[in-house]
Each structure stands twice: as structure tokens, then as C-alpha cells.
Amino acid sequence: MRKASALIITAGLVMTALTACAGPGTAQASCDAGAPSGAASKLVSVTGDFGAVPDISFPTPLKSSTTQRTEIIAGSGPQVVPGQMVSVESNLYNGTTGEPLQLSAFDGSTAVEFGLGDATNPGFVAGLVCARVGERIAVVIAPDDGIGVNDQLRVSATDSLVLVVDIVKAFLPRADGADQAVANGLPAVVLDADGTPGIVLPSGDVPKALEFGVLKKGTGEKVASDATVVIHYTGLLWASDKVFESTWATRTPRVVPLSDLPQGLATAISGQTVGSQLVVVVPPALGFGPAAQGQVPAGSTLVYSVDILGIN
Incomplete structure (x- = not known):
């Protein structure tokens, strides 16, 4: 696939898709149920520093029947837990075609907040829970855990998604005073x-x-x-x-x-x-x-x- 520049595209549409597909109970999984590393996620090559635009490549078509994630850069911050709100910079691609669905600037200006709960895409939740603030990860989201058929984004029912994420911040999961x-x-x-x-x-x-x-x-x-x-x-x-x-x-x-x-x-x-x-x-x-x-x-x-x- 071609390497992407820091262009922001279809952000609102992608955010809507990622927060409209999960079924009940998604966020109740423990950290033991977070997505493991696998053969597909290890095929995603990512270089560059945390907080800077990543250089990303992967073979196409890249498909997986399970959601997988691989650590690219280790984080030293708190571990993300189910149900928590996080702020992330991320690039999202169609794993079949390699086409970008959303690209971020990775400079703080395009950070987006996600609640890792039942209202968020299950593949995104499984990919992020148990990771740490300051971590960069590559996630391959299986079709069954993805956004489904989306004509506007040109995503079919059999397409896996490839997500590269910097976890910038995690908010408290509950009041701790x-x-x-x-x-x-x-x-x-x-x-x-x-x-x-x-x-x-x-x-x-x-x-x-x-x-x-x-x-x-x-x-x-x-x-x-x-x-x-x-x-x-x-x-x-x-x-x-x-x-x-x-x-x-x-x-x-x-x-x-x-x-x-x-x-x-x-x-x-x-x-x-x-x-x-x-x-x-x-x-x-x-x-x-x-x-x-x-x-x-x-x-x-x-x-x-x-x-x-x-x-x-």
C-alpha cells in the first residue's frame, strides 16, 4: 500500500461508525479478554516516534477472522480499563484495499475522545483495553468486530480494518476522591x-x-x-x-x-x-x-x- 501523509479525511463519518456498532456487554470484558497479538497485526509495519506522524505499510489484502493488536511503542502511563474515556490519535485503513479511511495529524490537533464502553465499536474496544497511555499499537479489526457494510467509506462485509493508534490520555474511569x-x-x-x-x-x-x-x-x-x-x-x-x-x-x-x-x-x-x-x-x-x-x-x-x- 502507499504510505500516507498527515491528511484528515472523513473524520466525522468514521467517528460515527466507530461509536454505533457495539452490542451490549462489550465493555464488561476484563483485561484478560483484550485483543492478543497475532500473525495479521504483526504484518503491520509502523515506524516513527510516538506523537509524530507514523510511517505505515502492510500487505494487501490483509484479513483476519479475529481482532488482534501488536505493541509498536511501549507506554509507561496508566493501563486503560473497560468503560474508560481515552483520547487518541489514529489512522484507520481498509485492510483489503489499503485505502485510508481516516488519517490524523498526530500533533494533538486531531486527538479524539472515545469511551471504551458498550456504545463503541467492539473491535476498537478490544484493541485498546489493557494498553497503556503513551503506547502506540497496531490493531487489525476482524469484519465481525468492525463497522459492517459502509458504502460511504467503501467498506464491505468481508473487509478487516487496520488501525494504528497513539493513546494520548486516559480520563478517570470513576470518581476517586x-x-x-x-x-x-x-x-x-x-x-x-x-x-x-x-x-x-x-x-x-x-x-x-x-x-x-x-x-x-x-x-x-x-x-x-x-x-x-x-x-x-x-x-x-x-x-x-x-x-x-x-x-x-x-x-x-x-x-x-x-x-x-x-x-x-x-x-x-x-x-x-x-x-x-x-x-x-x-x-x-x-x-x-x-x-x-x-x-x-x-x-x-x-x-x-x-x-x-x-x-x-
Whole structure:
């Protein structure tokens, strides 16, 4: 195949494809289930330094019935775990034709965030879990683990994909701050072993104003009012005690500007530190207001448990 230059192509289309194909349970695999090295992934030749445009070649057609990965440059950072949000620079190719589907600049300007959970392509998840921050890897994604038939990208049902990835950063998988006491009257948050929260409403009247408490106090960077944050959260309707939204359901954190969150939730997160966990009660005026939105009825009081995993 021809060697690629640092041209960015069809990035939005590829990102959509990589985050729309996984089935339930993908991110629950342990690190022992991460993709092994194999004959196909060892055929991908990659030279160049981490953080610089790689020189990539491989024979075509390159096919594999299993997803494989081979370490190109060792990383010394934390190990990536299932369900974690990572920031990567990557080149993606059609293994049959050698044609590039997406090329990155590998200079930080084209880094993309992925949650390695149930909402992300299973081949991508298997290729990255258990690798380390600072690592460069070559992954050959089997057709059954890939993006399926995609006419726009000219990918057929039998095409393997070749992915070369620099793992630039990994965000916290869950809040890791020190436990804090909170005021009486706030909802309680009970955590499963993996950090999934359950919200328990107190008896008494519905709060009329914004109320929040810090359940865990992190030691990371402070969140500015105009920040884009990486968060895990569950949202509950006070009136019905029903969850209306949860990133924990797919084990895929969300990267979001504070300005895109309900005002009350954004206010509570602003000024907090990475690694913190909050419980937040948002009155209708600071939530979705008098209009219904999705599963949220008009005039709803909202309750959130939110883990602040990082600042993007």
C-alpha cells in the first residue's frame, strides 16, 4: 500500500461508525479478554516516534477472522480499563484495499475522545483495553468486530480494518476522591462495585432551589465555568423516582461543555475538582423548565449523581 501523509479525511463519518456498532456487554470484558497479538497485526509495519506522524505499510489484502493488536511503542502511563474515556490519535485503513479511511495529524490537533464502553465499536474496544497511555499499537479489526457494510467509506462485509493508534490520555474511569459528609435532606447515592450509582430519595418536600453536596472530593484540576468536562452521571426524576438518563447504562462517559448541560447541573460542577462525585437537585427553572424534553415531563425536579472524570 502507499504510505500516507498527515491528511484528515472523513473524520466525522468514521467517528460515527466507530461509536454505533457495539452490542451490549462489550465493555464488561476484563483485561484478560483484550485483543492478543497475532500473525495479521504483526504484518503491520509502523515506524516513527510516538506523537509524530507514523510511517505505515502492510500487505494487501490483509484479513483476519479475529481482532488482534501488536505493541509498536511501549507506554509507561496508566493501563486503560473497560468503560474508560481515552483520547487518541489514529489512522484507520481498509485492510483489503489499503485505502485510508481516516488519517490524523498526530500533533494533538486531531486527538479524539472515545469511551471504551458498550456504545463503541467492539473491535476498537478490544484493541485498546489493557494498553497503556503513551503506547502506540497496531490493531487489525476482524469484519465481525468492525463497522459492517459502509458504502460511504467503501467498506464491505468481508473487509478487516487496520488501525494504528497513539493513546494520548486516559480520563478517570470513576470518581476517586475522598469520601465527604453531606448535609441531611439530600438524596443518598449508593454505589455498585464498579461505581454505578443508585439514587435514594429522602422523605419530605421537594426542594425549591438548587441544592448539591460533594460526596467525594477529588484532588484534580478545578473545573472552570466555561470548561468541557468528561463526566459519568445518572439523572433521576424526583416525582416518579425513575432514571431518565444514565451514561452508566452503556458504560460510556460523556464529553460535554458545561454550557450544554442544564443550568443547575453546570452550576454545581463549576468550581469542583476532577475526581469529585456530586449529588445535585435541580429545580425546574434551572433544569428543563416548563417544556417536556424526552423522558423528562414539563416542570420536573431533577436529581443527578455525577462523577467528574476530567477536563478536555
